[in-house]
Amino acid sequence: MAYLYINEPGAVLGFAENCFTVSYRNGLLRKIPSETLESVSLFGTVQVTSKCMAQCLKRGIGINYYSGTGSYFGRVMSTNHINVFRHRQQIRLTEDRNFRMELAGKMIRAKLNNQSVVLRRYQKSTGISVKKEIGEISQYEKKAENCVSTEQLMGYEGSAAKAYFRGLSALVEKSFRFQGRSRRPPRDPFNSMLSLGYSILLNEVYGEIEHSGLNPYFGFLHSDRENHPALASDLMEEWRPVVVDSVVMSMTNGHEVFPSNFFTREDRPGFFLDREGMKKFVTRLEKKFSAKMKYLSYADYPVTFRRAIGMQAGSLAKALETGDASHYVPVRIR
Secondary structure (H helix, E strand, O other), X not given: OEEEEEOOOOOEEEEEOOEEEEEOOOOOEEEEEOOOEEEEEEEOOOEEOHHHHHHHHHHOOEEEEEOOOOOEEEEEOOOOOOXXXXXXXXXXXXXXXXXXXXXXXXXXXXXXXXXXXXHHHHHHHHOOOOHHHHHHHHHHHHHHHHOOOHHHXXXXXXXXXXXXXXXXXXXXXXXXXXXXXXXXOOXXXXXXXXXXXXXXXXXXXXXXXXXOOOOOOOOOOOOOOOOOOHHHHHHHHHHHHHHHHHHHHHHHHOOOOOHHHEEEEOOEEEEEEOHHHHHHHHHHHHHHHHOEEOOOOOOOOOEEHHHHHHHHHHHHHHHHHHOXXXXXXXXXXX
């Protein structure tokens, strides 16, 4: 299946002869058979014809809009996926404290496990010791087993995150060293890639949640707030280190991207990928989504990371439909 990313200024996404087309300013034309296209992500000044928009809505193909530097604007999606009965059950269970704590605890403990594994892998490949940070994360993972509130759970997650990013900073290529996680704006190139990667991952999760008939905005771990897809944020937690962090570390330590691929602007603080860097990053991230793995304990066959995210959304839907959080089994890498 095709997952289309367009970051060429002035490109036009259209539809003709049962194919989606991308027309570039230099005259090049790319065609994608309509049966194969699953999702579209547009960066910067890319146009979409009305005919193409109608076809995307008809076929349930989501269109994600980003600025040229990767800031997320929103998405266009058909409403054919809405399952009002699942929405009602989902909202009801957000008020069930036992269900909420069991589900949220599973997600955070899995995330902390995955962070530890990422640090151990790069500790082995670089020869740099981050045992202290790994130990801290493991302690918080154990403490998370006995939490009595999501606030306490998020407190342990936040403390573990400080240790985790301190470990990543020690392990990353020297030219990409950073001083902790920074979001808006990203204060260094490493954080710039993390922010863009998390934004793209969030939209992958968002789409899978919608396809599972759930509402992305009613979550169990993250607090409700205006314009925030809390359930998508919940589900993506265990995937952050597995997908995005591993890609960023691989690209920096593998010399696939360089500090010269980033720029700053006087009128806007922060670091941003240039066009070449953006192309490298989204290509590498898409390669990760398409790679196969066997991390799902309930599947004895390899699936792509993207398919696994979809299966996790389905597992979550089953847990919500039955009111039994044990049906949700988080991703724990080894």
